[in-house]
Amino acid sequence: MKKSIIFLSLATSILLFSCKKDETENKEEKVTTEVNAKEEANANVKEVELNEAQYSASKIQLGQILQKNLSDVVRINGTTELPAQSQADVSSFLSGTITNINVNLGDYVKKGQTIATIDSPEYIQLQEEYIISKNTLEYLELEFKRQQTLRAENVNSEKTFQKTKSDLNIERARYQSLSNRLSLVNSSPSSISKSLRIVSPISGNIATIPVKIGTNIMAGQSLFTIVDNSQIHLDLLVYEKDMPYIKVGQKVSFTFTNIDKSEVTATIFSINKSFEPGTKTVLVHANIDKVPETLIPGLYVNALVHIGEKTVDALPNEAIVKADGREFIFVLEDAHEEEGGKSYHFQRIEVKTGVSELGYTQVTILQQVPKDSQIVLSGAYYIQSHLIKTEGGGGHSH
Incomplete structure (x- = not known):
């Protein structure tokens, strides 16, 4: 019995020791992993210094992360079209x-x-007929009043009075017809031209x-x-599978396939109720919010219909550079005066990218940076090239 108790106590001790050892090893492994991840992140952080001349030559533009709707969208194609009344x-x-x-x-x-x-010649003849009719009408109106007076005094016959009245009504109709014909040619002549x-x-x-x-x-x-291009709108072809998501009032972002890549916005105002002949697409019409002066009918567009309210952190595509199979952005760390001019210090920070549309890409910054950090939106490739040139792909740390 004592042997059994001793054996049980020994087994329990071994088990507890083993558990504590595993727990200690797990904690050490977790700490090691975190340290390694931090060291790896720090290894990817490079710093670049530009002097004032280099900064000016690079045409760097600074800004902050933007909020863009790049996720809940339907991607479609279409063309710019003019309505019939334009x-x-x-x-x-x-x-x-x-x-x-x-x-x-x-x-x-x-x-x-x-x-x-x-x-x-037809215009000359029309004017002649108009002037004759106008004068005849004036005469008949006076004659009608005279015959009306005579008839009231029972001087003339009823037949004569009715004939004058009929002639007056006929001439009035003729005069009105000629006036309308002249108005069609934007003319109301006082003399023949x-x-x-x-x-x-x-x-x-x-x-x-x-x-x-x-x-x-x-x-x-x-x-x-004549065309009035200020009234150009979009005709977008939406496939059958996407139709349940399309509604009047939704916003559309689009760029032009073959020209300026700047983003333009529009609003859906009408959806056709039938398929286009020979296709399984439905025509959707959208008013362009601000029509560019250079816009003409018949241009092909790539468009995104925003079907949700979800927005993501995004940066222009040119703000993101690739190196060693990873993606990075540059953040302005410091700018101060030095002997010989101003000096700019940039920090390269790794990011994870997501969906990319219309010149913008979703980004997740993999290390903490201040909310008001100034990010390089344009000119990042120049800084990356300078980094490779001066540090051989590396950087310097402070």
Whole structure:
């Protein structure tokens, strides 16, 4: 019995000793791991010093981490389009010959501005008929009043009175018709003119001029096209699988495929109710919040529809540099006056990157930095090159 108790006590002691040993070893291993991680992080921290001339030459731009919606988005493509009411095909209601063209391609014109003149026999005849009708109407109005007075005194016959009344009503209708026809050609003549003015129906830029001086034109023939690019919007093609996430009022960020990569924003205002012919895509329309002056219809765009409110820490792509299979940013550590000029000290800090869209990348800084730290947004590659050049890929520490 005593042997059993002694054996049990011995086993218990060995077990307790083993547990304490494992616990101690785990703590030591954890401390070692933390120390190694810290040493590895510190090993990746490099410092770079630039003098004032180098700083100016690098065109460095400083700033802070931005909040960007780069996560909850739907990525789609589309084009810039003009609504029908922002385009005009200018023609004449009358035939004639072009005598003057007052604009050139690309010129901006205002609504009602004269852009050409036409010599038109039809216009001359229309004015003649208008003036004759106007004078005839004045005569018939006076004659009607005279016949009305005579009829009240029972001097003339009812037939004569009714004939005068009928003639007056017919001439009034004819005069109104001629007035309307003249208003269609933007004219209300006091004397007969051979030249007909062609005016712009909208404000915008001249897009095409398919005629020249001396061209004989027919009524309805296209003379100019005018576009108002300030009303350009986006036509975006959304696939069937993404349609449940798209709603009117959502914000859209986009860049142009083949030109300036700057980001522009828009707001969805309409969603078509049917698929585009031959595709499984639906057309979604978005108003551009601030239309760039250089924007024209037909440009291809890459767009992100923001379907959520989640935002992430992000920096411009050019703020992030790669070295030794890792990614880094530079933070301004100090700037002070020295003999010979100002000196700038930058610290290279490792980051972890996430989603990248529209020129920005999600970042997580892997060591603590002050909230008001000035980060290099542009010029990071210059600093990295200087670091490699002066330190052989390393750096110096204080």
